[in-house]
Amino acid sequence: MTVTTVTSIYLLAALAGSLLPANQSWQQPEHGIQLFVETNGLHTGIIMPLQSDAHDWTNLIRPEHLADPTQYGSHILVGWGHAGVYRNAQHWRDLRFADAASAIIGSDSVLLHVYHLKYPQPYPHYRRSIEVTEAEYRKIVAAIQKRFVLDDKGNPTPSPGYGDDDLFYEASGHYNAFHTCNNWTNEVLANAGIRAGLWTPFSGGVMRWFPEPQENTD
Template sequence: MIETNGVHTAIVMPLVTPQKDWRADFPAGDVDDSQRPYTHVSVSWGEREVFLNTPTWADITVSTAIGAIISGDSLLHVAHYVRPAPGADLRPLVISPRQYARLVAAVERQIVPSDKRTMYHGYFGNDVFYDAPGTYHLGNTCNQWTSDTLATAGIRVGLWTPLEGGVMKWIPEPLQAGSR
């Protein structure tokens, strides 16, 4: 699935599949609410100061935004979910096993080994931040990361997608019950 909060996009994947068990890379023990029966992980990439210092978009400052646009360090944001339901902001994406294997490999390249990364508390009990490679700037945004990761897996997306609408326009909204 691909999710959006209206500004930022993320890739939501099953926690365990034949291709990948994410529990070793993103253990539930890293989140405050670690005892829930998680079924999926949401992974996104973004600018460190924005992620850590803007729990809501109302908290962003001009200096933080300008710093991110110019150049900033990056983090992965990982949220754990229990049976997420598709909707307008969480859209299912049907891909082949080969595409999923390529998607997994692309995400794995963004994971700093656990003994070399710092972990930061997330916004809620089910999420966490980890150090990640790369530099955030206007040409390499959080939404561009989602798009590039999907493209690496062979999924059709736009070439330059700095904003969330540029990613989400490629992911169809799920059909509502009773519609065709």
């Protein structure tokens, strides 16, 4: 089987997986916890309030982790992925061959990426709003929490991100071509009972399940 054939099969499987739903009957609650799903075209992540009645992230993700604590936000954007790709490729154009090869073959070198945001709003193309129940949100939180690598005192290990408002944290898991950063985002949502694709290695496959915000025409 040639590389072209394998690549074609992979891309067709990715398309099919992104079109087929998990949790097809899921409905957003009328009154729930507002989250967002966001993409930069390469990676996806989930935006959550730092504090809510359902969960408080401030014991784990703290202002002093940031070089500039004034960047500490009202919300966090969390994604998981390959350490080399995350650190070196904020956008597709930055992707290096060595990092891409390691990501395809597979690696246990993974990170959580956390951005701090202040009162985010939906935005066309890259940020979609969803409402979830408290029970669904707690499942999302539990899935994300278990990826943090903690020291013997229960503290995470942060390191600098791209700017003043984001950080990387040491994480657990195995990254490969069949379990990408976008698969992870999708699985966190799907395993909480939220409608998502069956298999979504690319960001577009994640985002298609969440509607664009309606533009105000008034």
